[in-house]
Amino acid sequence: MNKKIKVLIIDDSIVVRKTVSEMINNEPDMEVIATAKDPYEGRDKIVYQNPDVLILDIEMPKMDGLTFLGKLMKSKPMPVIIFSSLAKDRSKYEYTAYDLGAVGVIEKPLNKNKAEEIYDRMFNLIRTSSNLTAIQLRNLERRGLKKRNTGIFHNISLSKPIIAIGASTGGTHAIRKIISRLPGKMPPIVMTQHMPKNFTTQFAANLNNSSQLTVLEAKGDEQLKNGIVYLAPGGMHMEIEKKGAFYFTKLVDGPLIHHQKPAVEKLFNSVASVAKKDAIGIILTGMGVDGAAGLLNMKKSGAFTIAQDEKSCVVFGMPKEAIKINAAKKILDINEIPDFLINYLEEIHE
Numbered sequence: 001m002n003k004k005i006k007v008l009i010i011d012d013s014i015v016v017r018k019t020v021s022e023m024i025n026n027e028p029d030m031e032v033i034a035t036a037k038d039p040y041e042g043r044d045k046i047v048y049q050n051p052d053v054l055i056l057d058i059e060m061p062k063m064d065g066l067t068f069l070g071k072l073m074k075s076k077p078m079p080v081i082i083f084s085s086l087a088k089d090r091s092k093y094e095y096t097a098y099d100l101g102a103v104g105v106i107e108k109p110l111n112k113n114k115a116e117e118i119y120d121r122m123f124n125l126i127r128t129s130s131n132l133t134a135i136q137l138r139n140l141e142r143r144g145l146k147k148r149n150t151g152i153f154h155n156i157s158l159s160k161p162i163i164a165i166g167a168s169t170g171g172t173h174a175i176r177k178i179i180s181r182l183p184g185k186m187p188p189i190v191m192t193q194h195m196p197k198n199f200t201t202q203f204a205a206n207l208n209n210s211s212q213l214t215v216l217e218a219k220g221d222e223q224l225k226n227g228i229v230y231l232a233p234g235g236m237h238m239e240i241e242k243k244g245a246f247y248f249t250k251l252v253d254g255p256l257i258h259h260q261k262p263a264v265e266k267l268f269n270s271v272a273s274v275a276k277k278d279a280i281g282i283i284l285t286g287m288g289v290d291g292a293a294g295l296l297n298m299k300k301s302g303a304f305t306i307a308q309d310e311k312s313c314v315v316f317g318m319p320k321e322a323i324k325i326n327a328a329k330k331i332l333d334i335n336e337i338p339d340f341l342i343n344y345l346e347e348i349h350e
Helices: 014-025 039-049 065-075 091-100 112-129 134-138 171-179 200-209 264-274 292-300 318-324 337-348
Strands: 005-010 030-036 053-056 080-084 104-107 162-167 189-193 214-217 228-231 237-243 246-252 279-283 304-308 330-332
Touching: 005 014, 005 039, 005 112, 014 030, 014 112, 030 039, 030 112, 039 053, 039 065, 053 065, 053 112, 065 080, 065 091, 080 091, 080 112, 091 104, 091 200, 104 112, 162 171, 162 264, 162 292, 171 189, 171 200, 171 337, 189 237, 189 264, 200 214, 200 228, 237 264, 246 264, 264 279, 264 292, 279 292, 279 318, 279 337, 292 304, 292 318, 304 318, 304 337, 330 337
Parallel strands: 005 030, 005 053, 053 080, 080 104, 162 189, 162 279, 189 228, 214 228, 279 304, 304 330
Antiparallel strands: 237 246
């Protein structure tokens, strides 16, 4: 019989500790081995119980959860899921949690109608993150960014090729590694990152502050321009469409695709349809299959396609699926992608 995933819960609410424990213990492949009412008690139980996954509240006495998360990821990296009532309405907490190394941020259920969906997401994160290696967990830690000065692409004026990027779990860090190292005169970049509705505005603003590129949360019907990155807003799919000789963003509501909205598949398929060979597609770290088939469509339409390699992925799900169906022309470490893009674009514009 397979060993169960060991979970520790740190939350000052005895009701939350009891309810979440019961939900997790009903799952056949996981169990709550301990609970704690604050980070100090939780620290001791981490040392002695050695859990596989930690579920952590934000607002607690003695030490808040985010402060504890920052300390924990430096001393003993482990999968941490933030479970907090602050997760939805105050996105700065979500951003900080992801930036400090959380594998997921989930809003505490406010009513019974949302509880099943929220717990399903928690169970999925527990199962996926329990297999992360120490190296992958350290890659989730915040790293300082250095701006890179370069003078190339100053003469590129056409909004092509379009660069399309898709990512999920671990993607905020992977995207930051790419965007922070690109020059300000890049062709337009469109991106879909799986994240909650209230998180994308903050994420775009943070990227903008650490990049020579201008990073915006897409509003829809924006003409794609050089030097600008357009991030799909949480809760809406993003496509691109062509009007005359120019490309524009298009926001689309509708059902979830591969359990996601925004979905990478939606973006990649639209780029394949309208930009064809005048595009570059990049699929990054993330669980599931979203974007794999879309990347293959981009490749079939003539685009150059890239998948992040297994070693540098936090979760080798989406890139693995893309590689499996031969959708990627190139497989690269995340640290190799920025320089590869620069060199590739220089070659095609000579």
